[in-house]
Every structure is written in structure tokens, then in C-alpha cells.
Amino acid sequence: MTKFQETASSLSAENISVWFGERQVLQDVSLTFPANKVTALIGPSGCGKSTFLRTLNRMHELIPSAGLAGSVLLDGQDIYDPKMNAVDVRIKIGMVFQKPNPFPTMSIRENVISGLKLSGRKNANPDELVETSLRRASIWNEVKDRLNDQALSLSGGQQQRLCIARSLAMDPRVLLMDEPCSALDPGSTRRIEETIQELSESMTIVIVTHNMQQAQRVSDQTAFFLADDNVPGGVVEFGETEQVFNQPIDSRTNDYVNGHFG
Amino acid sequence: MSKTISRQPWANQSVAGNLDILIGSILPAAISVILAILTGMDFSLALLLIFLPLQLISVCTIAFKRQGARGIKDGLLILFVIFFSATVLVLLVSVLVSVVMQGSAAMSPHFIYQNNKYVSTTTSLEYGGVGHAILGTLIIVSMTTIAAVPLGIAMAVYLTQSNSKLTGVVRTVTQALSGLPSVVAGLFILSFMGFANFERSGFTGALALFPLMLPTVARVAEEALRLVPSDLRLAALALGAPNYRAFFQVILPAAKSGIITALLLGLARVVGETAPLILTINANNSTNLNPFSGGIATLPTFVYGFLGSLYDTSQARAWGAALVLLTLVGLLFGMARILGRAKKTSASKIKKAK
Numbered sequence: 339m340t341k342f343q344e345t346a347s348s349l350s351a352e353n354i355s356v357w358f359g360e361r362q363v364l365q366d367v368s369l370t371f372p373a374n375k376v377t378a379l380i381g382p383s384g385c386g387k388s389t390f391l392r393t394l395n396r397m398h399e400l401i402p403s404a405g406l407a408g409s410v411l412l413d414g415q416d417i418y419d420p421k422m423n424a425v426d427v428r429i430k431i432g433m434v435f436q437k438p439n440p441f442p443t444m445s446i447r448e449n450v451i452s453g454l455k456l457s458g459r460k461n462a463n464p465d466e467l468v469e470t471s472l473r474r475a476s477i478w479n480e481v482k483d484r485l486n487d488q489a490l491s492l493s494g495g496q497q498q499r500l501c502i503a504r505s506l507a508m509d510p511r512v513l514l515m516d517e518p519c520s521a522l523d524p525g526s527t528r529r530i531e532e533t534i535q536e537l538s539e540s541m542t543i544v545i546v547t548h549n550m551q552q553a554q555r556v557s558d559q560t561a562f563f564l565a566d567d568n569v570p571g572g573v574v575e576f577g578e579t580e581q582v583f584n585q586p587i588d589s590r591t592n593d594y595v596n597g598h599f600g
Numbered sequence: 601m602s603k604t605i606s607r608q609p610w611a612n613q614s615v616a617g618n619l620d621i622l623i624g625s626i627l628p629a630a631i632s633v634i635l636a637i638l639t640g641m642d643f644s645l646a647l648l649l650i651f652l653p654l655q656l657i658s659v660c661t662i663a664f665k666r667q668g669a670r671g672i673k674d675g676l677l678i679l680f681v682i683f684f685s686a687t688v689l690v691l692l693v694s695v696l697v698s699v700v701m702q703g704s705a706a707m708s709p710h711f712i713y714q715n716n717k718y719v720s721t722t723t724s725l726e727y728g729g730v731g732h733a734i735l736g737t738l739i740i741v742s743m744t745t746i747a748a749v750p751l752g753i754a755m756a757v758y759l760t761q762s763n764s765k766l767t768g769v770v771r772t773v774t775q776a777l778s779g780l781p782s783v784v785a786g787l788f789i790l791s792f793m794g795f796a797n798f799e800r801s802g803f804t805g806a807l808a809l810f811p812l813m814l815p816t817v818a819r820v821a822e823e824a825l826r827l828v829p830s831d832l833r834l835a836a837l838a839l840g841a842p843n844y845r846a847f848f849q850v851i852l853p854a855a856k857s858g859i860i861t862a863l864l865l866g867l868a869r870v871v872g873e874t875a876p877l878i879l880t881i882n883a884n885n886s887t888n889l890n891p892f893s894g895g896i897a898t899l900p901t902f903v904y905g906f907l908g909s910l911y912d913t914s915q916a917r918a919w920g921a922a923l924v925l926l927t928l929v930g931l932l933f934g935m936a937r938i939l940g941r942a943k944k945t946s947a948s949k950i951k952k953a954k
Contacts, residue, residue, distance in 0.1 A: 397834065428837065428838055428840040432839070433838040435835065439829070439832060456840065456846065456850070457840040458845065504839065505839070
């Protein structure tokens with residue numbers, strides 16, 4: 339089997355503020371993501387969770403009007419340092435999107451190893467990498483006989499797991515997931531949640547979710563984001579998942595996790 | 601075999617149950633044909649003056665009987681759509697048929713490969729052909745294509761992938777340029793030739809076609825690239841792809857069929873151009889494979905040259921060349937479509953490579 343480095347990295351965001359043009363959408367967010375922990379970001383729509391997630395692997399800067407203050411440290415090194423290359427950052431910090439987005443012109447197999455080609459890296463044994471990655475995303479058994487089929491022939495849930503496998507093939511140290519289950523049925527959701535549990539043994543995971551139960555099931559720690567009219571989003575509460583859901587300190591967190599608003 | 605239930609119950613309409621529709625469809629046609637024959641009226645006139653009103657009445661009556669006022673609107677829409685599409689189709693087919701009919705008189709193997717060196721306007725059709733013009737067309741059009749297609753695609757990439765404020769200006773200029781009358785493009789190159797002391801040659805002809813092909817390719821390719829979901833680009837970048845790899849390995853393959861359409865429309869724009877070439881090349885009658893000096897003919901200039909003459913043989917030659925041009929365009933389009941077809945073989949290629 340292909341050797342994965344089995345070392346996760348810690349990630350920490352310090353005083354992140356984000357603007358789109360003149361409009362500030364995040365104010366002073368500081369969160370730490372210890373190695374091998376799963377962190378859930380929860381909060382109502384439009385509170386800046388996804389935007390925050392995108393600042394963690396420099397996808398945020400692809401939006402023309404984007405602005406940013408603060409720093410993101412990957413193992414103590416600022417990823418926004420002028421010496422750092424956005425491409426290298428994204429290789430280390432993988433991302434899974436809300437909607438499954440496999441490459442339509444490629445087969446299942448080609449999709450899994452597309453990251454290698456796209457980042458210009460070589461792998462001595464791509465077949466093994468394909469199998470390992472698909473196994474880790476728990477989709478191997480479903481696709482092992484049709485690796486050369488078009489990726490779009492898979493169901494939505496399978497496509498999303500293929501996208502996870504595609505990220506895993508790059509052997510990231512941190513995996514960011516932006517509502518990975520929002521378009522999926524309960525069965526696929528359960529499988530992806532199991533996958534997250536297994537993956538946390540070898541990487542750090544940050545997951546944005548609208549599903550409280552999911553946050554409780556998969557995460558070790560939880561951050562609750564909130565924004566208001568004319569007030570940029572920020573973290574209201576951050577702590578162990580157990581504590582955030584059962585003994586929230588802030589009354590707004592209590593209202594949100596118990597479904598009183600949002 | 602047991603009796604199975606129809607898989608398309610909505611398609612299960614017997615004629616017997618729809619007698620009114622059958623009568624309503626045949627009656628107007630029958631009446632107009634009979635009337636036209638009896639009165640000696642021109643058929644196309646009868647089509648418009650008798651058949652169309654009768655068919656309108658019959659459609660409205662049946663539709664009203666079946667579905668009330670709503671049915672009339674539906675029926676009218678369907679009738680007009682069918683009538684006008686049929687009109688366009690008839691026009692198109694009649695162009696094709698007339699070219700084939702008139703062009704086939706000149707057709708023979710030697711017409712395809714011989715040149716016109718010793719042919720005058722009255723020479724019989726047993727001698728001479730369009731071989732030199734086919735070669736000339738291929739040479740000039742491929743020179744234009746080699747320059748215009750990569751540049752057009754590059755422009756489309758710039759227009760879709762760049763955040764620069766200049767894109768608006770470039771897009772407007774491209775659109776304006778695509779409306780450029782071809783004779784103006786020819787004049788422009790002609791004045792440039794005087795300025796730069798260029799002799800008339802295939803190259804100057806290709807230059808004159810270039811400003812016609814470029815905006816067409818750029819605009820269609822831009823549309824094709826715009827249709828690729830931005831998700832795919834983000835997915836590629838999130839995997840650590842530099843912009844150029846994301847473009848070449850993900851965006852471009854996804855837009856492939858649209859890009860081929862851009863190429864085809866660009867070809868269609870220039871392959872039949874006559875005016876700019878008349879100004880910029882010497883349409884001669886002998887074969888010339890050197891695009892940088894000497895006279896060179898293309899199929900459209902051949903047609904133009906011989907159609908002006910009143911002799912039957914010249915007219916036949918012109919129609920023959922038009923038929924060859926149509927066939928050539930058809931072949932090019934067919935080839936491009938086959939090459940561009942989404943292939944499932946990319947996966948098997950990997951297998952072979954192992």
C-alpha cells in the first residue's frame with residue numbers, strides 16, 4: 339500500500355477579518371485546530387462560516403473583491419507569508435466542496451489521481467494510490483469494477499465520496515469540508531461521517547455543517563458563528579463539542595443549538 | 601408471450617379515434633391542390649392564399665372543439681411553427697438541390713483534379729477543373745485558421761478568466777469587429793499591401809480573411825468557456841493546480857465541443873468569402889502551391905470568375921465549383937465533429953500505456 343505520512347498538522351487562525359469590497363463579513367476570528375481533531379463550524383446561513391473556511395487554504399483570494407487581515411498558521415508557519423505559495427498551501431490543505439464536483443471529462447480513476455497531474459507531481463504507483471484513496475473514502479467496493487467509467491455516471495453521494503478520495507490522494511495534512519453532506523441522502527451522509535472519523539486519525543479536519551446532529555456526531559470541538567444586520571460575523575462560542583451543545587456559555591448559542599432560531 | 605402494457609401510453613393514439621384530425625389535415629391540402637389546378641394558379645401562391653388560411657380555419661375549429669379557447673392558441677402556435685420551419689427547410693433544401701443539379705453537369709474526376717490552365721470561357725467541359733482552386737482554398741483557409749484559431753481561443757481565455765477591467769473593452773471591440781463587412785477587411789489589407797509593398801499572393805489573401813475569422817472564433821469560444829461551471833476551476837485550484845494546469849487539464853477539455861463549434865463557425869465564415877480575396881489575390885487558372893508568391897485561386901473566386909461569363913460551359917463550371925465547395929465544407933465539418941466527439945477511450949489509453 340502507498341505510504342501515507344500519517345502526520346496531521348495543527349492549524350490556527352489568528353484575528354481573521356474578511357472583506358468583500360467595502361463590506362466586512364468577518365471580524366477578528368481566532369480559532370485553533372489541533373492536529374487530528376475534527377472541528378465543526380456551525381451557525382446560520384450568511385454568518386461567514388464558508389468564507390472563513392476558504393481563508394484557511396487561500397481559496398478566498400480567488401474572489402476579485404476579497405480582502406483579508408490576520409494570519410493563518412500551519413504548524414506555526416503563516417500561509418499568507420509572502421514567501422509562501424498559494425499552490426503549495428492548497429496541496430497541504432485539501433478541500434471538499436458543498437456540491438460534488440468531479441471533473442466531467444475524466445473517468446473515476448483519472449479523477450482520483452487528477453490532483454497529481456494538476457499539481458505536476460509524480461507517483462510511482464498510481465494504481466495503488468487510486469485503490470488506497472478510494473478505500474479511505476469508503477467507496478472502493480462500489481467502484482472497483484468500473485474505474486474507467488465516467489465520473490458523472492456515479493450517484494450524487496458516490497460523486498461526493500469520489501471528491502473526498504480525490505482530495506485524499508494528495509495526502510493533505512488538513513482537510514476542509516464545506517457542508518459536504520448538504521446535497522446527500524441519509525445513507526451517503528452516514529458513510530461520509532464514518533469516513534471523517536477514520537480520516538481524523540491521519541489528518542486534521544475542519545467541517546462546516548448546518549446539521550447540529552452531524553456536528554455532535556463527528557466533531558471534537560465546535561465553533562458557533564453569528565452575524566447580524568450590519569454587524570460582521572464572528573465566533574460567539576468555541577469549545578469542546580460536548581460543552582458547546584450541552585452547557586453553552588452564551589445564551590445565543592443555547593438558542594441556536596436548541597433550534598430556537600436560525 | 602403475454603400481453604404487455606404499452607410503455608408509452610401517451611403515444612397511443614389511433615387514427616380512427618381522431619377522424620376529425622385526419623379530415624382536418626387532408627381537406628385543406630386537397631381543396632387547395634384542386635383549386636390551384638382548376639384555376640391554373642401558381643402553386644406557391646396557392647400555398648399562401650388558399651392552403652394557409654384553410655389550414656388555419658381547420659386547426660382552430662378542431663382545437664376549439666377539443667380544448668376550447670386555450671386549444672386555439674396552442675393549435676395556432678403549432679401550425680405556425682410547423683409552417684415556417686417547413687418554409688425554411690424548403691429554402692435550404694432548394695439551395696442544396698439547385699447546386700447539386702446544376703453542378704453535377706460539370707462533375708467528373710478530372711474536374712476535381714485538373715487545373716484550368718488552358719481553359720477559356722468556351723472550352724468544353726471535357727477539359728479543365730477546379731483542382732487548383734481546391735488546393736488554393738485549403739492553403740489560404742488553413743493559413744488563416746492556423747493564425748486565427750489559437751489567437752481566438754486565447755482571446756476567449758482572456759475574456760473569461762481574467763478579472764481585468766479591460767475585458768469589457770476587448771469584448772466590445774471583438775463584437776464590433778465580427779460585424780465588419782468582408783470587403784472592408786479586404787480593402788484594409790489592400791491598402792496595407794500598398795504601404796508595405798506586398799505583392800498579391802495567397803498570404804495576403806489569408807491576411808484579409810484573418811480579421812473575419814478571429815472575432816467569430818473568439819466570441820463562440822468565449823461562450824463555450826463561460827458554460828464551464830466555475831466549480832470545476834475551483835476544484836482544480838483547491839487540489840493545488842496552478843492556473844495554467846487548471847485551464848489546460850480541466851476547463852479546456854470540458855469546453856472541447858464548444859471550442860470545436862467555434863472552429864467550425866470560423867471556418868464557415870471565411871471558406872466562402874469572395875470579396876476580400878478578389879481584392880488581395882490574383883485568381884489565376886494554374887496550380888500554385890506557394891502561398892507567398894504568384895497567383896492563386898480559391899473556389900469562391902473561381903465561381904465568381906466563371907459565373908460572370910454568359911457561356912453555358914462557364915456557368916456549368918461555376919456551379920460545379922460551388923458543388924465542390926459545398927462538399928468540401930461538409931467534409932470538413934464532418935471530420936471536425938468526429939474528431940471532437942466525446943471519447944471514452946482516454947481510460948483505455950492508460951491501460952495500454954501500462
